Amino acid sequence: MSLTPELIQSTYAAIKPATVITPTVHASRLSLQLGFDLYLKLENLQHTNAFKARGALAKLLTLTEDERKAGVIACSAGNHAQGVAYHASLLGIPSIIVMPEGTPFNKVKRTGDFGAEVILHGTGFDESVQFTLDMARDKGMTFIHPFDDPTVAAGQGSVAIEMLEQEPDLDTIVVPIGGGGLIAGIAVAAKSIKPDIQIIGAQAETFDAVKAAIDGTEAQNKGKTLAEGIAVRAPAQTHIETIRALVDRVETASETEIEEAIFDLLSHEKLVAEGAAGAGLAVIKNNAEAFKGKKVGLVVCGGNIDSRMLSTLILRGLVRDGRITRLTFEIDDTPGQLSDISRIIGESGANVIEVIHQRMMQTVALKQAELEIVIEARDLLHVKEIVANLRGAGYTLRTDNPLV
Structure with a gap:
């Protein structure tokens, strides 16, 4: 064919x-x-x-009555597995799906939930497929290939x-x-x-x-x-x-x-x-x-x-777009620094979502502290505006976004 x-x-x-x-x-x-x-x-x-459900159903509909009774077997770690399991279950056809060891649990569970018996074998498709073909031969089941059909x-x-x-x-x-x-x-x-x-x-x-x-x-x-x-x-x-x-x-x-x-x-x-x-x-x-x-x-x-x-x-993606950005400051370890920085960020229209303030590490001078503030902004241009405002107020800082 x-x-x-x-x-x-x-x-x-x-x-x-x-x-x-x-x-x-x-x-x-x-x-x-x-x-x-x-x-x-x-x-x-x-x-x-x-889309894999289309091809799986197409193949299942071509099986003879004897082939349906004997059941089907497939080898897949993802969409083909679920497509075969789903349509085989609806058609009343027993199905076994061989999935590589290490397949995420949620994929194993979803495939099992659709009515298939799931067997974990091999470290990848290449190792699993020969095992699947051998099992199909031994059990008299029809092998449904994910694409070569x-x-x-x-x-x-x-x-x-x-x-x-x-x-x-x-x-x-x-x-x-x-x-x-x-x-x-x-x-x-x-x-x-x-x-x-x-x-x-x-x-x-x-x-x-x-x-x-x-x-x-x-x-x-x-x-x-x-x-x-x-x-x-x-x-x-x-x-x-x-x-x-x-x-x-x-x-x-x-x-x-x-x-x-x-x-x-x-x-x-x-x-x-x-x-x-x-x-x-x-x-x-x-x-x-x-x-x-x-x-x-x-x-x-x-x-x-x-x-x-x-x-x-x-x-x-939010970090890449500048909508979430980490600002790292070296500040004098004196009262009011954090509140002043937060005020400038707030007046610039951004939101502070995380603050890490540490003075224990050897990389920080004894009378200084390192301050990390994660902010939520509109976009990269907004971040650049905030950084400019902070630097204009005399603060030394760097960002984790190379575009700022």
Whole structure:
């Protein structure tokens, strides 16, 4: 079986009754910032909060009665696991999900909550997948691959059908790439509906296997990435060929750019997006000049980001924007210094949210003290104004923001 427009259309017809037709919305604030119309396909609102539920359901619906009774097995640490577990449970199909050891507990719990038996094995996908294949053979279960399957890719391709029904004037669709199933399905579907549409892939710099295969360079495939959902070392070769034939280009984004993009989606559009979607927006921001005058669509492929990581990311974003800044003073250890500094900060329109006052460390002169004050301000310009006011009053200070 090969990935064709006909397969994608028939697969969409099969999964549509049990699939959320997610909206494609105009990103008004980001569009103003970027200088062109940006539209977001909100697959973070899909069942299990990711597009993967489409492909999982597509594959499950092709099983014979005997295969359903025997059950299914999948290997995944994230969205594919939850998609398979969710739809298998609804269809009454037993499911086992193998997840690497060290998978965050919340992901293990959510997958189990959807009705799957969860088995932890291996240190990563590459180690876990062979164990999963062996178990599938021994138990007579059907293995559902997260991307290297034309039916799964056809289910993911239904995203493009909806996007072009909702916004037929799109000139470009930007798609995050991991194993290649999503972009292969979207490219085949979109080009069959609108042949002149541009399809651009987005990867993390640290996991650029598809871009490397297209460009003929050595893949990085190392380190950690916020875009863990697309951190795939071995994409499907069949999808690489589809990408080579139908995708206009593949771009990468750095970890800093991905982090900033996730924060932008949250702060500007009030959307919780995972790292893979952040890679897509980062690529769009990096190529903003080329998109002037065009209507660009981004697949917000999922919203399953760890809550602790998200809280840290938000704080770092606020620091980066100057809305939270730490000011460090060297002051005379005399009464009234703290109250005077607080008065100047308050009169400047900022809020003091934390104070650390210490005089015990050897780096501080005996008759002096070091004072750290964390303030909440409007933006970087406001911080610069506050710092100028404090220095004008005779205080020596430094900030933790290199832009101030």
